[in-house]
Amino acid sequence: MILGIDPGLANTGWGIVRTREDDEKMENDYELVACGVLKTKLESTKENGGGADRLGKIYEELEEIIKKYEVKELAYETLFFAKNTSSAIKVSEAIGVIKLCGRNCGLEVFGYTPLQVKMALTGYGRAEKDQIEMMLRSILGLSEGIRPSHASDAVAVALTHGFRLRV
Amino acid sequence: MILGIDPGLANTGWGIVRTREDDEKMENDYELVACGVLKTKLESTKENGGGADRLGKIYEELEEIIKKYEVKELAYETLFFAKNTSSAIKVSEAIGVIKLCGRNCGLEVFGYTPLQVKMALTGYGRAEKDQIEMMLRSILGLSEGIRPSHASDAVAVALTHGFRLRV
Numbered sequence: 001m002i003l004g005i006d007p008g009l010a011n012t013g014w015g016i017v018r019t020r021e022d023d024e025k026m027e028n029d030y031e032l033v034a035c036g037v038l039k040t041k042l043e044s045t046k047e048n049g050g051g052a053d054r055l056g057k058i059y060e061e062l063e064e065i066i067k068k069y070e071v072k073e074l075a076y077e078t079l080f081f082a083k084n085t086s087s088a089i090k091v092s093e094a095i096g097v098i099k100l101c102g103r104n105c106g107l108e109v110f111g112y113t114p115l116q117v118k119m120a121l122t123g124y125g126r127a128e129k130d131q132i133e134m135m136l137r138s139i140l141g142l143s144e145g146i147r148p149s150h151a152s153d154a155v156a157v158a159l160t161h162g163f164r165l166r167v
Numbered sequence: 168m169i170l171g172i173d174p175g176l177a178n179t180g181w182g183i184v185r186t187r188e189d190d191e192k193m194e195n196d197y198e199l200v201a202c203g204v205l206k207t208k209l210e211s212t213k214e215n216g217g218g219a220d221r222l223g224k225i226y227e228e229l230e231e232i233i234k235k236y237e238v239k240e241l242a243y244e245t246l247f248f249a250k251n252t253s254s255a256i257k258v259s260e261a262i263g264v265i266k267l268c269g270r271n272c273g274l275e276v277f278g279y280t281p282l283q284v285k286m287a288l289t290g291y292g293r294a295e296k297d298q299i300e301m302m303l304r305s306i307l308g309l310s311e312g313i314r315p316s317h318a319s320d321a322v323a324v325a326l327t328h329g330f331r332l333r334v
Contacts, residue, residue, distance in 0.1 A: 052270035055263055079256055089246055092256045093263030096222055100264050103219035 001033065001069050003107075004158025005062075005076040006150050007098055009051060009090040012038040012058055013150030016069050017140070017158045028141040030162060033069060035151040038062065051090070055097045062098060066105045074102035075161035077153060078111040112160050117153075120160040132156055168200065168236050170274075171325025172229075172243040173317050174265055176218060176257040179205040179225055180317030183236050184307070184325045197329060199307045200236060202318040205229065218257070222264045229265060233272045241269035242328035244320060245278040279327050284320075287327040299323055 006013035015035035020028065038061045040054035065071070076098055079091055102109040112120075118127045121135045133145045136155060146152040173180035182202035205228045207221035232238070243265055246258055269276040279287075285294045288302045300312045303322060313319040 052266040052276045055267045056270050059267060085255075088252075089255075089259045089262075092259030093266065095256075096260030096263030097267050099219040099260065100222045100226060100267070103223050109219045 001071045002073050002075060002158045002161050003066060003069070003071040003102075004154040004156065004161065005074065005098055006153035006157065007076055007079075007091055007095045008150070009054055009058075009094045010040060010042075011150045012062075012094060012098070013148075013152070013154035014038065014062070014065060015146070015151055015155030015158050016065075016071065017155060017162060019162065028139065030140055030159060032140045032142065032146070032155060034065075035146060035155055037148055037150045051093075055093060058094055059097050059101045062101045063105060066101070066107065071105070071107060073110065073161060074098075074107045075110045075112060075157050077117060077157045078113050080114045110161055110164075112157055117156050117160045120163045121156055168238045169240045169242060169325045169328050170233060170236070170238040170269075171321040171323065171328065172241065172265055173320035173324065174243055174246075174258055174262045175317065176221055176225075176261045177207060177209075178317045179229075179261060179265070180315075180319070180321035181205065181229070181232060182313070182318055182322030182325050183232075183238065184322060184329060186329065197306055197326060199309065199313070199322060201232075202313060202322055204315055204317045218260075222260060225261055226264050226268045229268045230272060233268070233274065238272070238274060240277065240328060241265075241274045242277045242279060242324050244284060244324045245280050247281045277328055277331075279324055284323050284327045287330045288323055 001016055001018050004015045016033040017030050018033050020031055038058055040057045043053060079088060099109050115125050118125050122131050137145060139159060146155055168183055168185050171182045183200040184197050185200050187196055187198055205225055207224045210220060246255060266276050282292050285292050289298050304312060306326060313322055
């Protein structure tokens with residue numbers, strides 16, 4: 001079981017994929033097990049410490065998911081540094097907590113850049129969202145796209161890790 | 168007991184100050200209880216996940232300090248966003264873990280900007296390192312400066328929080 005994470009403070013996408021066993025005669029090598037989005041809300045307008053409770057919620061819900069699905073590896077999408085540094089700080093803080101959670105659950109933790117994810121799924125570094133979406137559907141044998149997009153991004157990074165393991 | 172933190176991945180400064188009780192006839196209102204630096208080393212050159220074990224070490228040592236000294240509040244210095252974004256990401260990840268640790272230990276967590284620290288200690292936003300050093304010695308009644316500088320910065324943010332509480 002590979003858990004992919006699209007990190008954020010307000011919205012952390014997660015998605016779990018597994019490799020099909022050799023004896024399963026299926027077209028697709030990977031199966032989507034579950035996915036979703038962890039949401040945290042600004043609880044207080046003061047929030048001087050900057051959302052320690054929100055980070056706590058991310059940790060605890062992630063731990064629950066890891067245990068429930070017996071996750072073995074964690075792959076997250078690293079930050080593409082945007083101009084909005086205030087948002088970049090928040091995402092980085094969430095990433096710190098996500099990495100800690102994986103480590104404390106005994107998982108190996110791997111980071112992939114957005115470019116690595118695009119290359120792994122489409123072979124093309126400037127792939128658009130809908131190209132990635134199409135590849136996800138094809139790889140996982142899904143009739144519909146994965147929604148919301150945070151969950152879809154998380155599944156994409158889980159598959160990126162899966163592909164890497166096979167090379 | 169106030170725990171001040173100067174966050175970092177390789178070096179996290181920490182310092183604990185306490186307010187003297189009214190019945191203690193001393194010149195200084197604040198006392199330095201303990202300070203130091205938590206150090207983590209790059210353990211593996213691969214470190215794909217980007218130091219999950221180092222974040223784990225910071226969390227665990229901080230938790231130990233909080234329990235040992237019966238800390239009641241945690242104040243950390245927020246990031247002054249530098250040009251080196253790769254280092255800023257690492258510091259932010261450490262801050263996320265530090266906030267989580269404080270929250271999990273039941274502490275209130277407060278962040279102060281470098282400017283707030285300078286203003287609180289010297290009344291001057293462009294104060295130099297040695298001016299802050301001098302104020303720290305005077306406030307805490309120390310004959311020597313605090314070393315290393317990460318520990319000194321941590322004590323400064325602890326005092327900043329202490330002053331704020333009194334206003």
